[in-house]
Amino acid sequence: MRTVLVPLDIDPGLPPAACRRRQLAGSTMGTSWSVHLMQPAGVAADLQSALERELDQIVAQMSHWAPDSLLSIYNAAPGGSWHALPPQFFEVIDYALQVAQDSGGAFDPAAGDIVELWGFGSGLGAGARYDQPDFYAPSPAAVANLFARRPHALARPGTYALLDRARRRLLQPGGVVLDLSAVAKGYAVDRLALCLERHGVRHYLVEIGGELRGAGVKEDGQPWWVEVEGVPDAAGGSGGSGDSRQQPVVALHGLAIATSGDYRRYFRQARRRVPHTLDPRSGQPIANGLASVTVLAKTCMQADALSTALTVLGPQAGMAFAEARALAARFLLRADDGSLAESTSPAWQALLQ
Numbered sequence: 001m002r003t004v005l006v007p008l009d010i011d012p013g014l015p016p017a018a019c020r021r022r023q024l025a026g027s028t029m030g031t032s033w034s035v036h037l038m039q040p041a042g043v044a045a046d047l048q049s050a051l052e053r054e055l056d057q058i059v060a061q062m063s064h065w066a067p068d069s070l071l072s073i074y075n076a077a078p079g080g081s082w083h084a085l086p087p088q089f090f091e092v093i094d095y096a097l098q099v100a101q102d103s104g105g106a107f108d109p110a111a112g113d114i115v116e117l118w119g120f121g122s123g124l125g126a127g128a129r130y131d132q133p134d135f136y137a138p139s140p141a142a143v144a145n146l147f148a149r150r151p152h153a154l155a156r157p158g159t160y161a162l163l164d165r166a167r168r169r170l171l172q173p174g175g176v177v178l179d180l181s182a183v184a185k186g187y188a189v190d191r192l193a194l195c196l197e198r199h200g201v202r203h204y205l206v207e208i209g210g211e212l213r214g215a216g217v218k219e220d221g222q223p224w225w226v227e228v229e230g231v232p233d234a235a236g237g238s239g240g241s242g243d244s245r246q247q248p249v250v251a252l253h254g255l256a257i258a259t260s261g262d263y264r265r266y267f268r269q270a271r272r273r274v275p276h277t278l279d280p281r282s283g284q285p286i287a288n289g290l291a292s293v294t295v296l297a298k299t300c301m302q303a304d305a306l307s308t309a310l311t312v313l314g315p316q317a318g319m320a321f322a323e324a325r326a327l328a329a330r331f332l333l334r335a336d337d338g339s340l341a342e343s344t345s346p347a348w349q350a351l352l353q
Contacts, residue, residue: 005249005348006251007254007351015040018041019038019039020039021039021219022047024047024051026051029063029184029188029208029209031208034207035051035192035204035205035206036224037204038203040200040201042200043199055191058191062184064121064179070086074178078172079172079175080172084167085170088191099309102309105280106280106281110176111177113150115278143283182305183308185211185304186299186303189206189300190301193206204224205252206300211256212252212258213256214254214255215254224251224253227247227249228249228250228257228259229261255296258295258304262291272287277308280312286312289315290311290314292331293331295329296348310329323345328348330344
């Protein structure tokens with residue numbers, strides 16, 4: 001039987017009768033975006049252009065692919081330099097640093113050098129990407145050498161002061177490499193949602209690369225139903241079956257959802273799957289058996305960052321973290337035979353119908 005999750009607070013209000021259902025779409029951040037909305041009759045703005053402007057601002061600030069983005073400029077800046085942050089960048093780095101501290105460094109926005117070393121970055125540096133034919137996984141000595149010369153990460157005890165919150169600026173102490181890819185996409189979903197609300201749209205579903213946020217209902221009064229992401233068959237261990245069960249569905253009514261999975265980007269080293277999710281505390285890819293972690297939260301930025309943090313923490317510490325903070329989380333753990341075992345937090349179970 002398929003499980004269904006519904007938020008505890010439901011606003012039964014229907015869209016105004018004059019609303020018409022629309023769909024907008026495009027591409028950003030190396031993936032696609034889409035918006036389903038109930039557009040009120042009085043909204044005359046070009047919503048497509050307004051949404052694209054929101055996305056362009058985020059890319060210009062936080063892209064690790066664009067050499068002229070604010071993030072790339074910061075990464076290349078000399079030690080001792082301060083960098084003024086626009087509101088979007090400040091909001092993201094402030095939240096990312098908070099998650100980093102809460103998780104004991106399992107989530108670290110200053111782990112860009114580790115990401116590049118393992119070939120999962122932009123490829124703009126000296127190393128090849130994991131999906132290129134000349135890529136070789138780093139040796140244990142290369143990882144140790146990186147850690148020996150790394151500056152103190154922004155999230156380590158006492159270094160949160162590198163973010164000057166009063167003046168909204170960030171210090172580059174020298175050698176810090178930011179990578180916001182585990183939080184920026186979720187933030188972009190939130191920015192599209194807020195853009196719609198500024199234009200009077202109250203009923204919508206926003207999606208970027210599989211991360212979603214919804215509000216209100218459709219014209220028939222039904223919420224925006226979304227199937228929770230499962231593990232593809234092709235990813236099930238070495239010839240395993242993946243997740244063949246019916247995935248839960250959730251009513252995205254004032255909720256956002258994001259999933260972190262070891263099947264998204266990975267390479268194989270001998271018989272071992274090497275996923276793109278890295279543990280900043282060790283410099284190594286995770287090897288805790290988690291196939292995926294899904295988080296439901298009020299904002300997609302939260303769901304995005306926390307799904308990554310819980311994945312790195314692992315099934316036991318991750319569940320303890322989720323329980324302590326009342327996070328709605330679902331863990332899928334790989335068994336030796338390739339099958340998947342599910343565990344869910346109390347907050348997730350509270351949403352079950």
